[in-house]
Amino acid sequence: MRASHRRAHPRTRPLAAVLAAVLVLGGATAARAAEPPTADRSARHEVLGVTPVTEVGSFGQQVTKVVIEYPTRVDGRRLSPSAFRVEDSGYNFRFDPASELGNLVDRRIADVYTTDDPARLLDTDRPRRPGRYVVLELADDPNGGWTVITSLCPTFLCSVRVNPDQLTQVTQLADVMGPRGTVVSAAAPQTAHRITEEPIDREVDQFRSGSLETETGELLYDYRLPDRYDPRKRYPLVVALPGHGMGYDGQNRGVQLASDMLALAWNQREWTRTHEDVIVVAPQNRRVGKTVEGAQVVELVEDLTSRLAVDRRRVYATSVSYGSQLMWEAFSTRPDLFAGGLLTGGFPADADELAPIAAAEVPMWITHGTGDHLLPVANARASYDRLVAAYEARGLSQKRIAHLARWTEYGDDAFSLPDRHLAAAPTLEDPETLQWLLAQRKRS
Template identity: 25%
Template sequence: MRKLYLLIVLLLVCSIEILAANKPNVTAITEVFGDGQKLTGVILEYPTAINGKKLTKETFEVTDRTILNVYTNDVSEKAKNSKNGKYVIIELDPKDKNSGIFTTAQRGKFNEKKVSLIQKNKIYTTKNTVIKPSKEILTNSASRDLIVEDFKQFEFKDPKTGLTLGYNLYIPKNYDKNKKYPLVLFMHDAGPTDLKETVVALIQGNGAIVFASPEEQAKHEAFVLAPKYNKKIVDDDGNIDPLLDTTLNLLDYLKNEYSIDTDRLYTTGQSMGGMMSIVMNFRQPDLFAASYLVACQWDPNVVAPMAKNKIWITVSTGDEKAFPGMNAITDTLKKNGAKVAYGSWKGTYSSEEFTKAVKEMEKENANVNYSTLEKGTVIPKDVVETSKGGEHIYTWTIAYNIERVRDWLFSQSKSKK
């Protein structure tokens, strides 16, 4: 009788565990790529540890999405290697047509961070209990924006211009006020100016977050600053809004607030942001250690003061404004003493091919490096253009993924002779 009682209790305990485990907490994962923010995964949190060796891609089905990998972890994070734990990670294909939250192809429109899935096959816990398949649809109650969540949002009220500027700031995770850190200023294009959310500066492309990724920070620990502009700050007619001065004043403020290496300030931007970088360079040629200018242009008649600056330029030869515009600028810089190295690349290069191409240009030891992306190799093959401008917009989906250019940027310092 006692044995029967114990057996019943054991069965009840297992049953309770199975029922509880059938209701995991569901969190959607988003990541930012060159063409914007996408939903790329799901984290399922169970009340007990799961045996990862018995999970397969067929264990789950995610509505209208392609599963790339399924594994377990003992922390709520994506990982390269599976560890038994109460977290099941489902990685989804970012190339899925409906993966986009906010992307280049749908600028100005946000999609919901929602995911739906079902458990198709058995799940085994590390205690050898079984979570049975279920037709119940699971949806996420939360979401995580990888890397984006590591930035903080602030407002700067400029006492000099009287203007207010929202900005995103990445502070190194192991920040030590007794050390000096470089700072990267990223300025976005004019596309997101109609949107008020400060975080848009981080998700419209990867020009900011690429510098804050764990891999990049492991090599180049740095602050990353990404202001959010709600109007055009500069335009093709040479107009300059006072918020450009506010941005420079924000830099001064941050230099006083944190331990920032003033010999290693870097600026970069795409389109409007690149134009802002140009203006800052010829107005204050001694401010930045180096600049990365992407798909931009300016009046070549005023850029002479930046002829000695360290600059890397990337444009598409199919960009009807930026390509001739940067040709004119580099000609002016050369006439005023700049040494220019040129490189002609394909936008379809692999990371290894880009690294090799950058190294070839670096051999010339020029202070201005001008790399062009061949027309017809910039716009992804699966993109159907609905309007002109693809050669312009898709330049920066490539430019910020070139690791060796980022390495070049961080290697520059004003203290170097």
């Protein structure tokens, strides 16, 4: 399971200036200095297309495979990882300045095989079949291939988007042979091929886009129904509330699905360790303030529960960073709607928000990183303490309070990448927290 480095929509047009610089530098490397011998010097180099395959993990979306299209069938038995080179940007928006985007790093190829249709990668990990597509399986490595980049900075906080010019490129270092020993494509160690096709992402591609006209304006969202959705059944609904940078800024539609695992974990058994079918919705508010956006989240929940097969006793919310403000607002104004919440790396609650939550006894599990560099852990811990105090003021037993209010503080060693603000990473990597949320039910 690629829990820490997993990987929505890189586009495929080259950045001309960056590419030119990359190719000039690349041509000077020893790896490209000598052309390997070919079985047929008259054979042409024929790469028809390059398709990236991405996955989303704890810290965001990353290119994990590259599919090369050839004109005729390839002999998979003759393929070797050493026959190819894959490079990608080493930039990670969480740590690096945008100026690092054009710096390429090598991606290690762990496996190589053929398939007859790249679409098989949507539901099969390694669809090995005779065919004219060569799949390069990349080793799990946090260095390189991240698809989310810094976007607009309308305030002191920047937005992020999926890179429309993903820098993934592949070079064929040796001949690619056909089943009869003919050369399908001659080696071309000085030619780097950029992405030409739309990406394949098994989880992101299952989401649908939607919009809702609320009392305060349009709310964009993405949602996913269970694979075997049956309108006669009733399913839990998880509302994933993303961070500030994932709000809609006019050019980053759907980035909240690619930034981390907040929305995607709930339909993957390797993350939940359950066979539960879940409806997930990830709103992308325009970041105009928590009062407006909290009300929009409430309207969205009411709309979906009226149209879809939602179990009204099992409506949950989970959040990252700024999304916590919307959770506090929605839970305190309409606690009747929610059966529980998982709040990670968030803002503190306002003083007037805790009493309504305590009165309705809405279970909440709050997690935070000790070394959070954006939102001090002391403020989050203080909100937890005040929530416990609100329950104590109502006379609840310590056992009952322990069920309704949970706190987990993650030390630096719990983070596999150095973003201690993203407490969602270690939180979602622990199936216990996901299972706890899905186990909550409203009593009436």
